[in-house]
Amino acid sequence: MKKTVLVLLGLLLVFSALAIAQGYETMPADAKIIPLGQADTPYADAQPGVRGGIFYCATISNPKKWNDVTAHETSTTQYTGLMLEGLISTNPVTVAIEPELAKSWDVSEDGLTITFHLRQGLKWSDGEPFTADDVIFSFNDLYLNEDVETDTRDILVLPDDSYPVVTKIDDYTVQVTTSVVFRPILNSMGANILPKHALAQYVHKLNPDVPVGTFNSAWGLDTDPSELVGMGPFIVESYTPDQNVIMRRNPYYYHYDPNGVQLPYFDKYVVLTVASQDVSLLKFRNGELDALGIRAADVPILKSEEAQKDFTVLVNPDLPNYGxxxxxxxxxxxxxxxxxxxxxxxxxxxxxxxxxxxxxxxxxxxxxxxxxxxxxxxxxxxxxxxxxxxxxxxxxxxxxxxxxxxxxxxxxxxxxxxxxxxxxxxxxxxxxxxxxxxxxxxxxxxxxxxxxxxxxxxxxxxxxxxxxxxxxxxxxxxxxxxxxxxxxxxxxxxxxxxxxxxxxxxxxxxxxxxxxxxxxxxxxxxxxxxxxxxxxxxxxxxxxxxxxxxxxxxxxxxxxxxxxxxxxxxxxxAFTYAYYNKLGNGNLSSPVATPGGGGLADICYFK
Structure with missing residues (x-):
């Protein structure tokens, strides 16, 4: 009996985050302002919101790990995509490349060198400063490290079979040089940046006493969520297999709305694990989920309930999904x-x-x-x-x-x-x-x-x-x-x-x-x-x-x-999606971004 108690206690310790950082005292000078509701911007049809509430969505798979670098599967990246950010990102409305952790960049005349200027004053979710060291670590010690199993390395291969050379100029400047023309270099440099202070200990290249390949099993499901660190809007707070993943607001997220309100608006982001898409549909119809990527076959029944239950069903037969x-x-x-x-x-x-x-x-x-x-x-x-x-x-x-x-x-x-x-x-x-x-x-x-x-x-x-x-x-x-x-x-x-x-x-x-x-x-x-x-x-x-x-x-x-x-x-x-009308900015949902699928999670709110 004592052994059983110890095991259950261990699970509670493993799957519950214990420490929460406090957050910025004032808005960082290099914060990214999302121009919600401002004319002549991609967000003209959006509105600034208010903070608070818990957002609920669903999936039919448990996560496989929390390691974004080694992930092959969306059951992992649906969470790491909310935890991490890259130097550049894709605008959720226009799909255009825009600055993210890098606030700007310069390209040489020959197109072979890009100099990224990083946002200053940002912090990881645990309060540690974000610097060029994290960028160098992510590319040189992870993505371009042959000891690390990652698919990202494949999209960084240059036509002459070499790789970009990533160099630190100073704490907030990184230079990327290619030996030959590489048209999608900006896109490829959008890979998520990982925290050196939290993950360097698992990398053999930096710690010869650590076995080769140790990083490949880092940030597994047995990792205490308090050890998970990111720059994205949400961080994993707890995981209960076959039930849910609960993510909490990152207190050091650097996105703000035009009114100076720090994003994300939601206090928590909860993903329920369900047995099937049929169960997801039932939970949405019962009001247990705030938004749902629906099947085309679900459209008729949801359309018949749309007005009565006060939700919106988006259907665009001329707009197929990506993928x-x-x-x-x-x-x-x-x-x-x-x-x-x-x-x-x-x-x-x-x-x-x-x-x-x-x-x-x-x-x-x-x-x-x-x-x-x-x-x-x-x-x-x-x-x-x-x-x-x-x-x-x-x-x-x-x-x-x-x-x-x-x-x-x-x-x-x-x-x-x-x-x-x-x-x-x-x-x-x-x-x-x-x-x-x-x-x-x-x-x-x-x-x-x-x-x-x-x-x-x-x-x-x-x-x-x-x-x-x-x-x-x-x-x-x-x-x-x-x-x-x-x-x-x-x-x-x-x-x-x-x-x-x-x-x-x-x-x-x-x-x-x-x-x-x-x-x-x-x-x-x-x-x-x-x-x-x-x-x-x-x-x-x-x-x-x-x-x-x-x-x-x-x-x-x-x-x-x-x-x-x-x-x-x-x-x-075709693109089909449904959300309750209490969800502000759900109208921006598209094949590129949705409240429950990422891209809009930081700017949606409850009215």
Missing amino acids: TSWIGINEDIGLAEGTHDNERALFRTRDFRAALAHLVDKQAIIDSLFNGLAVPQWSPVSYLSPFYAGRDYYGGPVTEKDAVIFEYSLDKAAELLDGIGIVDRDGDGWRDYEDGTRVEIELNTNAGNTVREGVCLIVADRAAKIGLKLNFVPVDFNTLVNKLFASTGELIVLGLTGGPEPNNGANVYKSDGGLHFWHYSAADNPTEVEKKIDELLNAGVSTLDNDKAFEIYKEYQITLAKDDLGLVYTVNS
């Missing part, structure tokens, strides 16, 4: 274990991947799962990006003139499978490998995501019509992510976040990228198609001319969609 949704085909299945020879050979066959693409009944998915509020997807670049190949030129209108279309066709899928010898050999109605073994493929997605579950059911149903057996097995999100990165999943339905800049996907689509999860072995032995994609991605960052870059990225998108097919894309939902 991509896809079926990942693991070409390395069983490679490390010496198993799954049949499956691996099949998955590495381009015509099998093309057959699967023909089995994705996109119109049925759009009609039955999205209530018509989605568009077919084919490209790794987000539909909203000015570099999207569905446009005729950089930033032009979407015409889809050059779209790579694998139309839904059972006949074409069957013909492709027949052509590679995947046929029914024993007359039982199911296709077999050449050795007579039935083809049975496991299809996974994250349990509780009813839309993705629906996609899996539709694809499995269509495959069954031509004798291809796909066994749908939903699993926990973090378990699914582990399968993805351990190359133990076969077919996985998931999605990736996205944005305007194609190079932000370099960690996924380059053959040696940390998230090239469908073919990790390509890092040592890329296919000819993968080599071409690598070359195109390098070429796209090597010009400062966006029009030239657009043509390069168009070829990249077409090549990946037509010839690689490691990911078979599905559909992209």
